[in-house]
Amino acid sequence: MTYEDKMFAALADPTRRAIFERVAERRHSVAELARAIPVSQPAISQHLKVLKEARLVRDEPSGARRIYSVDPEGLGPLRQWLERFWGDQLAAFKTAVEGRNNRK
Amino acid sequence: MTYEDKMFAALADPTRRAIFERVAERRHSVAELARAIPVSQPAISQHLKVLKEARLVRDEPSGARRIYSVDPEGLGPLRQWLERFWGDQLAAFKTAVEGRNNRK
């Protein structure tokens, strides 16, 4: 599975996106996330594992805790993917408008 | 389920992304997509339904065929979501670098 696949798959789950969004805001320990989000601690750990394998978050030990933070370059591939289509989309919009006009 | 949820879920599947990418390039009929992508025609239709409900593609009848094209504004929400984090990501990168420097 490519990283692109993993990234899209990781962001597909709402709970996991919620975790990512919190981590993006500021670094969190697992327990903090488990307190903030209504799923069990193991569920949080499992989601973090998926996010980590998609290179969206990093982790760092801090005593008994493990601090998760955003991988700074994590969303790069998503941005690149999006930009591949952004120009195309504008072009498509243009031709769509033109098509509508021609049809009249 | 919100449109944001639907959009991320729709883009999570590789086959469905492949369909979207082809449709983004140029408009396709269902049969064309079924010829190009190694799944059955019903599978294509099912994927297109998901993409349509996520507002990523539009369809238009053309005789017995049905032509699918990109919804010009379809990726807008994804772009907005991404931009929410892009600044944060750069900031996080900055603080990460600073943290590394301070630690030395």
Added chain:
DNA sequence: TATCTTCATAAGTCATGGCTTATTATAAGC
């Protein structure tokens, strides 16, 4: 009208994924 094409839907199968509880490992604090 009869046939062929195109596409959507129905129904069923199978794998995956998100969740839980139970358990274990490691570090901190008394």
Added chain:
DNA sequence: GCTTATAATAAGCCATGACTTATGAAGATA
């Protein structure tokens, strides 16, 4: 050293989702 806190992993459950074949509806073509 013992207990408490933190987090990862294991095992199992259940819903969802991606696919298939079968079928039916609607338009094109003869």
